Amino acid sequence: MTTDQSMSAAVSAEGVQRSALEGLRTLAPRPLTLDDTGLSRHFLTELLIKHLYDAGLLTSKKLMQRTALAGPVLEGLIEFLRKEVLIDVHGQGFDNRELSYGLTQRGRDVAIDAFARSGYLGPAPVPVERYRELVRAQSVHGSKVTATSLNRVFESVVLRDALKEQLGPAMNSGRAIFIYGPAGTGKTYITQKLTGLFDDSCLIPYAISVNEQVVSLFDPLLHQPIEEAIHTPSLLFDQGYDARFVNCRRPRVVTGGELGMDMLEIHFNPVTKEFQAPLQLKANNGIFIIDDMGRQRATPMEIFNRWIVPMEEKRDYLTLGAGRHFQTPFDQILVFSSNINPLDLADEAFLRRIGYKIYFGYLERDEYAQIWQQVCAEKGIAFDPGLLEFAISELHARRDVALRPCHPRDLLGMAQDRVRYLGGDAASLDAQALTWAWDSYFVSLDAEVEMSPSPAAGRRNDHV
Structure with a gap:
């Protein structure tokens, strides 16, 4: 490649990168005021206090990194905390340019009380209402699968044309898929390659807020962030898209015989006092594969019945305990895979709700x-x-x-x-x-x- 060609390629890549940034800014603009965050001042000041309690001394820059809040929002919160004598200034930081902040005794008392109610310590969450809007805007069903894209993903895979002609339309249908056949016929391998059909990304929040109860959602074991130069420190955390989100490849959540009904509900850790999102919430905007169906800790009918409402209404209902229910989107391609005859797992009424039943047989x-x-x-x-x-x-x-x-x-x-x-x-x-x-x-x-x-x-x- 010549020098001119290299420069042209670099310019082209930069253009694509800037276009991607503009798309993310439009999808999730950076909150620059307290109202923009959708969270109360009381909630955010408690979050800052907990971070200061955890770290000791922090500069404004470190607080921005920890809370994912822009400078204008953070400055207002710091000023309020100083007036309330909850924090004080400890002079310049190690780089001799930034002020460091620490808690007063009153601030430490408030932090202890805040941790007693919620152990969450991370970036500011996204209100569940905003999360619903974003999931709809980046729906996995908006990314259409074509014969060309399917053939590209399975180019090096031995897969008969009849199966491809079923898999492609099934992925576009928006309905659940049941893949079945004898053991060892490639069901797991093929289903896990289906996520390769989507080469775009989606924004995943670190956490969502439901009436200021925080539910952690981003999972580094399931969500794969996209490395990007467009989200750099040079932006001073005030530009770009909302830093409360992580730009990731579309999720691929796979579970097998270990699946229990508890994994499909919000989990509360009484020790850390934190709520953790269930698997289907982490799979939103992606694909959720339940492998080895029929061999889970829960019975097949328990698992199938759990999906009736989400499959039909494209929304799920979760609880934070004590009768506090809330609604979340159910935007994912749900795939069941089993080497057991579907008729031995579910009744015909449920199987009718699954759009595609695809049989994987022996090889020629x-x-x-x-x-x-x-x-x-x-x-x-x-x-x-x-x-x-x-x-x-x-x-x-x-x-x-x-x-x-x-x-x-x-x-x-x-x-x-x-x-x-x-x-x-x-x-x-x-x-x-x-x-x-x-x-x-x-x-x-x-x-x-x-x-x-x-x-x-x-x-x-x-x-x-």
Whole structure:
């Protein structure tokens, strides 16, 4: 690339960046007055006092970073706290340019009382009313999936066209999706790649406020912030979009057998005195995948019944305890995945509410061969057509084991493990190594009979 081309690319990237910033500013403008925040002065002064109690001394800049409040808002709060003799000035900071603030004894007493009511210590929250508006404005259903985008995401994935033709419209439908089929047919892998269909971002609040009760929402384990030069300290925290939000990739929340009904409700920690948002709230504007449906701690009908109202009304109802209910948006693509027949999990009345039921079955020979070749390339194994034919004809066919997408990776990986152990060339596998991997991978029928507690339980079946 020439110097001119490099400069042109840099200018183009800067233009895209500025355009993105303008979009975020429009979506969530930076509050420059107390009224703009949607929060009361009493609430915000208590939040500042708690931060000062936690840190000791803080400059205005550090307080802005901790609370995500702009300078004009913060200056008014500091002035009020000084008049109320809750904070005092401790001279210049370490850089000899900024004043530092600390609590008076009265301020410390107020902080202790504030922590007794709420342990939240973070950026200022966003009122739930503002959160509802923002979720609607950046709805995941506004990002349409096309055949081109779907083919791009699954370009290197062996997935038959019939499944693509179901998945694409399902993602655009705004309705829940039920993916089912035998174990090992790629359901989990495919569903988790669906978020790749969305290459845009959304704003996630650090926390929301419900009648000034704070519910933490941003989760660094689930939300992936987008690194951006447009949100830099040079903006002095007074420009750009509302710093109470984090610009993230659209969420992808995945849960499996560990799911319990408590994880779908607001959790209150009595020790820290903090409220934590449930999974579906963290998944808003993204995708929520419930994997291994039917194997959760809660019964299938308990979980399904929990979704009837959100699926139909596109809103959820949560409680903070003591009968304090509030409404939140339900803006997400809800995906159920199971290797159990849907009719064994839910009644027809509920299944009618799910728009798409997509079956993932076993592979054809050519599909299995494509995956086999891909795995060989990934693992640095020399592709041997004879070894592939041996696996299909001698191992799978003779033992009547269906072809599944998981088999090539598992069998070739285990065969490599053995070759490495014996000091051989892991790039070259033979039928002996593959047979050893097969015998180690599948449950031994003879061992099954020996371990069976009764003759009835010892019937010979094919188990993986």
